[in-house]
Amino acid sequence: MRLPDDDEIYDVDQTYLGPPGYYIGRLRYRMIAVTPVVVLVGFAFLVKTGVGFSLLSVALTVLVALRLSQWIVNKTTHERPIGVLVTTFWHELTAVRFPTCGQRARRPSAFRRRSTTVGAEHPLPTARRRRWRSYANASAAAREEA
């Protein structure tokens, strides 16, 4: 038997040609929705970083925002709407990672905060040092108890 499906019906063309009578080109509805959001985020970035609004910074932000919106719109389709892209992004951030802590001996020393400085005083430990033999004795005692 012939088995068509309904997926095609849901993939309705989403092109905006401009206000009635004024053809401005073929714009995707998604682009119209995404661009202002990205531009606003860009402006927020300008404020937060203290760059401020100048002709150059605003123009660059708008250009970058336009390019970014285009990229987002190209990546999304009827099959993968923007909502899915956002969810996926969030899920990627929050997925469980393979535990690496405790599996390595120590963190790389280059990024460790120094606990001493060259030329500082380095006193000998005052507490009674436990020698290797005391560890060995303790484990032997534990074995016997078991």
Add this chain to the structure above:
Amino acid sequence: MFGFTKGGARRLAVATTSRTPSSTAAKWALSRVAGHVTFSDKRMVAWYLLEPQRWSFRTVADGEQLIEAHAAQVAELVGRTVYGRITTRPYAVQSWAEAAWNNSPAPTEGFAKILERDQIQLASRQQSDKLVYFGIDLGSRSTTIDLTSRVLPDVARRELEAIQHRLDEVDEVMAGPGVDAIPAVGNDMAWLLARSFALGCPAPTQDTIEETHWDANALHEFSGTVHWSAEPLAQSVRIDATTGERPITRHVVILTVGRMGELRIPEVDEPWIAKTDKLPFPAEWMFRVEVRSPEDTSKEMNKLSDRVLAQREHYLDDHGKQPPRQLARQADRASQVEDEQRSGFDGLATRTRGWYRIAVSAPTQEEALARAKVVQKIYKPAIKIEREFDQFRLAREFVPMEPLANTGHTRHLPILKFAAGVPAATAEVGDKRGVLIGYTSGFAERPVTWDPWFGPEVVEGSGLVPIVGGLGAGKSFLAGGVVYKTGAQGVPWTVLDPSGRLGALADLPEFRGVAAAINLLQSEPGALNPYALVPEPQLAWFRSEPDPKHAFTLAKQAAQSQRRDLMTDTLRWCLPAEDQDNPEVLSVLRDAVSRAEARPYSTAHGVMMALQNDPDTDRVVASRVLRRLHESAERELSRLFFATPQTGNHGEALSDRRMTFFSLKGLAQLDESKPKSEWSYDELMSRPVMSLAAWSALRSVYRADFNERKGMFLDEVHEITAVSTGRTLVQKVATDTRKHDIAALVSTQNAANVIGQNINNFVGAAFVGKTTDDEAQAHNCRLLGLPTGVGYEAEFATLSRRSRRSEATGTPREFIFRDGMGGEDGKGGVEKIRIDYSNHERLTAALNTTADPAKRRALELVPGEVPDEGAA
């Protein structure tokens, strides 16, 4: 948000289990299992295990019927979500071997070795059985119940009772035709959970599980031994499991079913979900399908129609531009779907919304990605299979009760298209107690084990098994393996193989001392005494009859007339061609045979005495016949028929061995194209010799205990059925097999030899090999119970195909096997199978009849001369 762990907890987990990762990092939605219902904090899902459905060799109408029945059942679940989960269970090699061993009447040491080799082969091929689970959403739990269940441990049971009628309703739908599902309780549920939590990991050995309820702590048994993790934007999910003896790591890639073209199932395409069975590695499925009510669909279609119209108007009216054609098509289709929702009450117009995922796994990410590519390839071009980001959450969907990862790639399928995936389709043929004969080679690869006595003993069917195929189809090869394996089980076999190729089996160490190869042509004169070949019935055979004595007397009379027929027919062949059809001569001969005594110990000598002494017959004719018979009694082949009171066979056994291989090496092959008058003496004699040899094989079968399993293999039956007594023999075999527990394998080049005897109703299992002749192909269809004229005929010619460039000796021996084990139409499963004895070296060497110039006799005569491979 679940699954997100603070660093402290993670460090603690690592510290407690050192290098084995713990699952404390992952929180699962599944909180409890009661019977076949799984619970999360909010929802309940009832799980069912679907009955496997045969798909190969279904007719189009039959396939459509199955799809419609399945669709109609699922359509009854309107408003509910159906979860599907397809996984595999490793073929129970050990339990099969135990069953095969217990099924042996007197297993020999050789059989233990055979089983060992077969088990190794099965284990190395990673054979598995497919399991299809359907979970039906039972709705959400009220907050009150949720809270009280945390205080009272018995709440889950009471809750189950409360929703019992809802569950009963779903149970009934799932048990309906087309779905045939049973609730997944105990073992089945445990398997679903084990395979889901340790997704893609090698299957653990499963003990029989008695519990049917698991609470959150008990579920830790499944979830506590695995750790799922994924790196940002990873292409796969890493799953570390410690379920087995050693920690295992698997990388799982999740694929999502994307846009699909128009499919034509069953005419052109295969069931789209079951297609992954063809893969050489296991693939798991998970789908979630919402069965939508007609009102919902109508509403949505109207909304979509409005959008389409608005967009059209935007192009046409607002801007005077030509709209894309797709819009017109979409408007049409939306109104058609909307209309379908208003008409028809069979539920087949129901629409679904669903998400379909496939998981493939491998020890490394590269391998897993390569496997994912293979999956994408087998679905090309009709179905697009996508690999998306968010692999971690997509993989979690495979665990019951986990939420949908994201709504991307939503599939809007009519219920018929969903049902046409036929998730439960499988290739199952053969029983699970017999010997391994090969693997299915059509839809999916599954081991084929077959017990030739399953028909007579369990199904109460016939033990006659026709093996049909053209020259070189591998008929003797197939039968040889069955004889070898079941013979080692301790079953007595009698084999009539005119060419004598199977005689090599008698020399195998498994049969040392219990087998004999006898060339009947070299026997003493009178060895094929027709009277001695029809066994004398015994009273014990008729104990189950209402009047045993009467039945016994009737059988004795029947045996006597059988002997007379056999003698008349045999002596007729000893006459010159012109006399064979002369009514006068035949009448004289028949009279003489009738007067002579026809006991098992009688001889042709008695007939000749009757011819000589009867005063009433035409003396001229009688003495002419007598002279011809005297001549025949002295000639090389025909003297085998003429026993005297002193010499020849008088009913005693030709061989006292358990396995007897009769051959007729040296017998002339008949040329059918020549007229009968031009046949040479050797050609003329070939048919009666063959027919009597078959009778002699049959008699040796009857010698064994009535209730004991016996086997008989008759090769080249088309030669035997060319004479009337041969046809009688095949009929007798067909009717007697069940009563005497005989497995009678008969090989022939044309199925008409079996069907023509009007014994098709007695046939149980059947094998059909490569056949190129059109007429023979049609007969094959009839033998297998397949309809003719719908394209199955061409299938027979494509069997055992080999590459033109291949230099490997031996063709793959493929057959279409009907197991005769009941089922929907009573004829059992039909599958394409490939015979495989490659792990039994001695057997394959004994059965190898391929010409090999390196073995030619001239080379054997030169001592120490080894054929130079370079020169060849």
